[in-house]
Amino acid sequence: MSLRYFCAVHISVISLLSFTVNLLAIVILCRGKCGLSKCITLYLVAMAASDLLVGITDPFLRMTIGIHFPYSLLNITPVCVIIAFLVFASTAVSVWLTVAFTFDRFVAICCEKLKTRYCTERTAAVMIGAVSVLGCLENAPRCFALVPNYVFDNLPRGCSNKPTYYTSSAWTAYDVTHRVLTPCIPFFLILLLNVLTVRRIVAASRVRRGLRGSSNGENDKDPEMENRRKSIVLLFSITATFILLWATQAIFSIFRGIAKVPVDYTPTGNYYIAEVTAAFLQLLSSCTNTCIYVVTQSKFRAELMNAIQFPVSAIRALVSS
Numbered sequence: 001m002s003l004r005y006f007c008a009v010h011i012s013v014i015s016l017l018s019f020t021v022n023l024l025a026i027v028i029l030c031r032g033k034c035g036l037s038k039c040i041t042l043y044l045v046a047m048a049a050s051d052l053l054v055g056i057t058d059p060f061l062r063m064t065i066g067i068h069f070p071y072s073l074l075n076i077t078p079v080c081v082i083i084a085f086l087v088f089a090s091t092a093v094s095v096w097l098t099v100a101f102t103f104d105r106f107v108a109i110c111c112e113k114l115k116t117r118y119c120t121e122r123t124a125a126v127m128i129g130a131v132s133v134l135g136c137l138e139n140a141p142r143c144f145a146l147v148p149n150y151v152f153d154n155l156p157r158g159c160s161n162k163p164t165y166y167t168s169s170a171w172t173a174y175d176v177t178h179r180v181l182t183p184c185i186p187f188f189l190i191l192l193l194n195v196l197t198v199r200r201i202v203a204a205s206r207v208r209r210g211l212r213g214s215s216n217g218e219n220d221k222d223p224e225m226e227n228r229r230k231s232i233v234l235l236f237s238i239t240a241t242f243i244l245l246w247a248t249q250a251i252f253s254i255f256r257g258i259a260k261v262p263v264d265y266t267p268t269g270n271y272y273i274a275e276v277t278a279a280f281l282q283l284l285s286s287c288t289n290t291c292i293y294v295v296t297q298s299k300f301r302a303e304l305m306n307a308i309q310f311p312v313s314a315i316r317a318l319v320s321s
Contacts, residue, residue, distance in 0.1 A: 010280065011059040011063050011064060011280075011283065012059070012060075012064050014055065014059050014280075014283050014284060014286075014287060015055055015056070015059035015060035015063075015064060017055075017287045018051060018052065018054070018055025018056075018059070018283075018286045018287045019052065019055050019056060019060075021287055021290035021291070022048045022049070022051050022052035022055060022286070022287075022289075022290060023052060024290060024304065024307060025044070025045075025048040025289065025290040025293060026045055026048045026049060026052070027307065028300060028303045028304060028307060029041050029044050029045045029048065029300075030045060031303065033299065033303055034293075034297055034299045034300045034303060035297070035299045036297075037119075038121040038124075039104065039119050039120060039121050039123070039124045040101075040104075040231075040234075042121055042124040042125060042128065043097065043100065043101040043104060043124055043128070044101075044289070044293075046097055046128045047094065047097045047098065047101065047238075047289060048289060048290070050090055050093045050094035050097055050132075051094055051285075051286040051287070051289060052286075053086065053090040053094075054087070054090045054091055054094055054283070054286045055283075055286045055287070057083055057086040057087045057090060058087045058090075058091070058283060059283050061074060061083050062083050062084065062087055070157075070158075071152070071157075075157050075158055076155055076156065076157060077146075077147075077148040077155075077156035077157060077158065077159050078156075080146070080157075080158055080159040081143050081146050081159050084142065084143075084146060084159060085139060085140070085142060085143050088139040088142055089135050089136045089138075089139040090135075091182065091282075092135040092138060092139060092181070092182045093131055093132050093135035093136075094286065095182050095183055095186045095242075095246075096131045096134075096135060096182075096186060097128065097131055098186065098190065098238065098239065098242050099186045099189050099190060100127045100128070100131055101235075101238070102189070102190050102193045102194065102235065102238075102239050103189075103193060104118070104119055104124065104127075105197065105231065105232075105235045106193045106196060106197050107119055108231075109197055109200055109201060109204075109231075109232075110196060110197060110200040138178070138181060139178075141174060145161050145162055145165045145171060146159040146160065146161060146162070147159065147160065147161075147162045179253045179254075179256075183246050183249060183250045183253065184250055184253065184254065187243065187246060187247075187250045190239050190242065190243060191243065194235075194236065194239055197232075197235070201232060230296070230297075233296045234292070234293075234296050234297065237292040237295070237296055238289060238292055241285065241288045241289075241292060242285060245281045245282065245284055245285035245288065246281070246282060246285060248274075248277060248278040248281050248282075249278040249279070249281065249282045251278075252274055252275060252278040
């Protein structure tokens with residue numbers, strides 16, 4: 001099996017998987033029966049929505065439709081430009097929402113005085129809105145860097161970067177800034193915030209265990225620590241998965257930005273294989289959060305089972321009636 005065929009098949013699978021799992025996550029989380037605070041729920045819904053948009057625009061509209069239906073209406077240059085913008089903007093928003101969620105949990109755990117004012121539903125809505133607007137503004141200039149690939153039936157088709165994109169100092173500065181903003185800075189911020197959070201948790205847990213051990217006995221359960229543990233498991237699962245799946249893309253972006261040697265883009269070349277692998281893992285990150293919720297949240301699992309059983313029950317009721 002060739003690498004191109006392998007990528008085409010798996011990209012289609014990722015697109016279908018991303019659409020299904022993220023739509024399920026949005027529906028279940030919006031019901032508000034998962035035992036999570038409104039602040040956390042709002043972040044998780046926003047992250048699922050951005051991942052859903054990534055799964056629709058990048059692997060499906062841009063890749064699958066572009067490869068298998070090169071003469072469709074989606075391949076007309078203005079539509080192609082809009083799709084390309086949505087791909088970059090939704091990816092940037094998805095990445096920075098992960099950073100915003102990580103920072104929210106950092107404040108909730110490490111900043112007691114700021115917690116009551118920052119970790120609220122209103123603040124979460126403002127942060128999500130700000131991240132979405134800034135993500136769109138940061139990627140808006142890309143619309144002016146794209147030109148048609150060819151003209152067919154008097155219609156411009158396809159879109160790719162104009163030649164000056166690779167020679168102009170302004171576009172070079174923009175490209176470097178984009179690579180720093182996504183994913184290099186988020187990668188560093190998530191690592192830093194997690195390290196600080198872990199250090200705070202370890203110190204607080206030691207003190208709390210000592211106080212409870214001296215007063216109530218070592219075997220008593222601590223509801224506060226149990227709730228904190230669930231929140232930490234959710235946070236670390238999301239951020240650890242993000243780091244693992246984006247690590248290849250981050251390293252590859254740094255290499256591509258500083259490499260001064262000719263690169264081999266043939267399907268068997270190491271550069272092409274590394275780029276495809278990085279893109280594949282990045283796209284896979286849009287499908288993982290729902291799996292994390294299933295593994296770490298018992299109430300989410302219960303709601304998911306209810307959602308799966310509902311159509312079966314409805315069909316049985318219809319047949320019996």
